Amino acid sequence: MTRQKILITGASSGLGAGMARAFAAKGRDLALCARRTDRLDELKAELADRHPNIKVAVAALDVNDHEAVPRVFGELAQEIGGLDRVIVNAGIGKGWPLGEGKPWANKATIETNLVAGLVQIETALEMFKKSGGGHLVLISSVLGNTGVPGGKAAYCASKAGMTSLGESLRAEYDKGPISITVLEPGYIESEMTARSASTMLMVDNETGVRAMVEAIEKEKGRAVVPRWPWAPLTQVMRLLPPKFTKHFA
Numbered sequence: 001m002t003r004q005k006i007l008i009t010g011a012s013s014g015l016g017a018g019m020a021r022a023f024a025a026k027g028r029d030l031a032l033c034a035r036r037t038d039r040l041d042e043l044k045a046e047l048a049d050r051h052p053n054i055k056v057a058v059a060a061l062d063v064n065d066h067e068a069v070p071r072v073f074g075e076l077a078q079e080i081g082g083l084d085r086v087i088v089n090a091g092i093g094k095g096w097p098l099g100e101g102k103p104w105a106n107k108a109t110i111e112t113n114l115v116a117g118l119v120q121i122e123t124a125l126e127m128f129k130k131s132g133g134g135h136l137v138l139i140s141s142v143l144g145n146t147g148v149p150g151g152k153a154a155y156c157a158s159k160a161g162m163t164s165l166g167e168s169l170r171a172e173y174d175k176g177p178i179s180i181t182v183l184e185p186g187y188i189e190s191e192m193t194a195r196s197a198s199t200m201l202m203v204d205n206e207t208g209v210r211a212m213v214e215a216i217e218k219e220k221g222r223a224v225v226p227r228w229p230w231a232p233l234t235q236v237m238r239l240l241p242p243k244f245t246k247h248f249a
């Protein structure tokens with residue numbers, strides 16, 4: 001099934017902008033949101049230039065403004081004539097070792113990645129139920145499979161929560177009409193990973209996004225991307241004794 005009308009949150013940079021470019025190249029109509037509207041406007045101009053036949057709508061959205069989420073999703077849907085895929089992608093990687101005096105950084109990560117993720121999920125599901133179906137994609141992380149020492153504890157917890165929400169929804173909508181995909185990316189070049197200490201096994205944005213879009217288009221229930229080396233590594237992550245997980249931090 002071709003999902004023609006796709007909404008992506010966190011589309012102003014990194015994986016969100018990369019997915020927007022990849023879906024635009026496939027001729028899909030796009031609804032793109034994030035806080036940095038200058039970036040969205042630039043992206044819209046680039047896509048309109050390269051793919052003049054698609055519709056691209058952009059809007060300012062802070063996903064932590066929970067009342068704005070259904071309003072902005074609704075406005076964007078109206079602008080492009082409906083939604084049949086929503087990609088919950090907006091996220092941050094702030095964090096500090098727990099108990100070392102920066103709880104606000106850890107709280108911000110859990111609020112943005114998990115609580116605001118939940119609000120986007122609720123909104124998308126309500127819209128899909130009204131329209132008769134759709135494809136909900138949750139961008140989790142391989143780090144949702146483990147805990148790590150240091151500043152990424154809250155990030156790991158936020159992604160474990162996201163994966164768990166996705167697994168519940170996969171069970172809930174086993175027979176449709178809503179299709180659910182939980183994506184667990186490994187390390188892919190983006191603004192977030194540019195700030196990260198770990199560049200282990202990092203792939204460039206285009207390679208990572210290609211693997212993501214392929215799994216999304218196949219509407220896989222749950223997929224680790226890129227598959228190699230991350231699919232076997234996530235199995236290892238789940239079994240590793242805690243002291244060895246520092247290699248993923």
Ligand SMILES: NC(=O)c1ccc[n+]([C@@H]2O[C@H](COP(=O)([O-])OP(=O)(O)OC[C@H]3O[C@@H](n4cnc5c(N)ncnc54)[C@H](OP(=O)(O)O)[C@@H]3O)[C@@H](O)[C@H]2O)c1
Pocket residue numbers: 009010011012013014015016033034035036037039061062063064089090091092112139140141142184185186187188189190191192193
């Ligand atoms: N890159 C990786 O290796 C990797 C691996 C696994 C999972 N992920 C996940 O992939 C997603 C995208 O991350 P990325 O790597 O592409 O990082 P990025 O380049 O920093 O992009 C993050 C995006 O999220 C948006 N965002 C952040 N806070 C927001 C808020 N409060 N409201 C609305 N939008 C917000 C940002 O837009 P504004 O700042 O303009 O709002 C930006 O567009 C995240 O969920 C991340 O956890 C990434």
